[in-house]
Amino acid sequence: NAGVTQTPKFRVLKTGQSMTLLCAQDMNHEYMYWYRQDPGMGLRLIHYSVGEGTTAKGEVPDGYNVSRLKKQNFLLGLESAAPSQTSVYFCASSPLTDHNEQFFGPGTRLTVL
Amino acid sequence: GNSVTQMEGPVTLSEEAFLTINCTYTATGYPSLFWYVQYPGEGLQLLLKATKADDKGSNKGFEATYRKETTSFHLEKGSVQVSDSAVYFCATRRPGGYQKVTFGTGTKLQVIP
Numbered sequence: 001n002a003g004v005t006q007t008p009k010f011r012v013l014k015t016g017q018s019m020t021l022l023c024a025q026d027m028n029h030e031y032m033y034w035y036r037q038d039p040g041m042g043l044r045l046i047h048y049s050v051g052e053g054t055t056a057k058g059e060v061p062d063g064y065n066v067s068r069l070k071k072q073n074f075l076l077g078l079e080s081a082a083p084s085q086t087s088v089y090f091c092a093s094s095p096l097t098d099h100n101e102q103f104f105g106p107g108t109r110l111t112v113l
Numbered sequence: 114g115n116s117v118t119q120m121e122g123p124v125t126l127s128e129e130a131f132l133t134i135n136c137t138y139t140a141t142g143y144p145s146l147f148w149y150v151q152y153p154g155e156g157l158q159l160l161l162k163a164t165k166a167d168d169k170g171s172n173k174g175f176e177a178t179y180r181k182e183t184t185s186f187h188l189e190k191g192s193v194q195v196s197d198s199a200v201y202f203c204a205t206r207r208p209g210g211y212q213k214v215t216f217g218t219g220t221k222l223q224v225i226p
Binding site for chain 2: 004040041042043045048058090092101102103104105106109
């Protein structure tokens with residue numbers, strides 16, 4: 001099993017450009033999450049999903065949109081990137097039966113110039 | 114809501130030294146408590162957890178005890194190795210249904226030979 005994978009690993013954008021980050025998991029987990037990690041701020045939840053076709057806002061949703069059209073995929077979109085969105089983005093998933101543990105992807109490092 | 118406070122780093126230790134990373138939490142009810150570890154260039158992975166008062170979580174020589182009276186969950190290891198160099202995150206989650214995980218800001222540990 002590959003676990004949680006993220007595409008791409010690195011990306012540089014100019015202000016105003018758009019992009020989509022892809023997260024995929026092969027563990028049949030119900031819950032999926034997008035976090036951003038910034039120095040000195042830990043992890044902050046952007047959006048999450050409790051099942052296919054459902055999404056919800058986390059702590060810092062502004063400027064981001066998500067979709068969960070398939071159970072195994074969770075997409076994070078930036079419609080008009082801003083320098084404040086420079087960060088490392090992590091996707092995670094957890095099972096319905098015991099969602100104490102979250103399984104994380106390796107991260108995407110995004111720089112917005 | 115829940116919150117987590119953990120000691121700021123970086124923490125630098127010599128190999129075989131004793132490690133303590135402090136973590137305190139605020140939460141209503143009886144949250145679950147976790148330590149996650151992030152090795153350089155990777156996503157977070159669960160190190161250990163405890164789900165009720167006085168529980169001790171342990172893994173890879175690390176341990177932490179759920180202390181409700183002091184609202185603490187300090188991470189300890191008797192003899193650290195260079196391979197333990199990583200960032201450690203304390204986290205908490207309220208019980209019941211879907212509940213988000215609240216992460217601390219992380220403590221960087223560097224172990225020198």
